[in-house]
Amino acid sequence: MLGRMARGRNGGPGRAAGVVLASGAGSRVGAATNKVYLSLAGRAVVSWSLEAFARTPGIGTLVLVTRPRDDELVSAVLDADLDAEVEVVHGGASRQESELCALRHLAARIETGEVDTVLLHDGARPLADVDLITAVLRAAREHGGAVPGLAADDLVEVPAEKDVVVDRPGETLVRVQTPQGFRAAPLLEVYEQAYREGFVGTDTASCVERFGGVPVRWVPGDPRNIKITYPHDLVVAERVLAGGPSRPGPGHRAEVRGTRPG
Secondary structure, three states: OOOEEOOOOOOOOOOEEEEEEOOOOOHHHOOOOOHHHOEEOOEEHHHHHHHHHHOOOOEEEEEEEEOHHHHHHHHHHHHHHOOOOEEEEEOOOOHHHHHHHHHHHHHHHHHHOOOOEEEEEEOOOOOOOHHHHHHHHHHHHHHOEEEEEEEOOOOOEOOOOOOOOOEOOOOOEEEEOOOEEEEHHHHHHHHHHHHHHOOOOOOHHHHHHHHHOOOEEEEEOOOOOOOOOOHHHHHHHHHHHHOOOOOOOOOOOOEEEEOOOO
């Protein structure tokens, strides 16, 4: 774990923590470097998310979860692209372990109430903006947990033994995005319980749903909030940042969750 790396201030007091996850390899993008440090419109992919969190009212703590091997890349990003205080934490072998590392890093402040809400965000989603982060933060504080998502109205049901469409899902299915936000103390407790029991969820919300007993609401996501997975996703993201026409490419994927609007 690295210490605090001061690069200015986040723009005001706040009791929420934004955690940006950047400890995955991202081999499908076809680069030797961790994809979140690739260039997007002249700066690193991950720096766009960090800047959005730093500009969001109510976010008082900003944490970047990284791999030890990427320390030089992290320092270069913080020196060149950001004017905000970022706390750098080394992650684990999986996304869930990395999230737990961040929560344990914040544990003392969570216990005292200095941090009351935590938003966890995939650093490979550089286009999440202040409005989306604010909406998730507001809903998480009101309900206990919140995720952004897009209604998946293009899905149909196909039996395993056939290739014939038989029905549309009977409930609202949502393509889940990040950031996902939760009240901090219950989230830390859930992750420690999941660690003790060896449970591995598909995302943050699945752990909360499994152990937390906290309602997880969804707020409208943003179709521009794509995940950089394949090389063409960088092209799409650059077009969005430039204000030009864009569309998520055929390689874009998001988790589909059966849930109902909050």
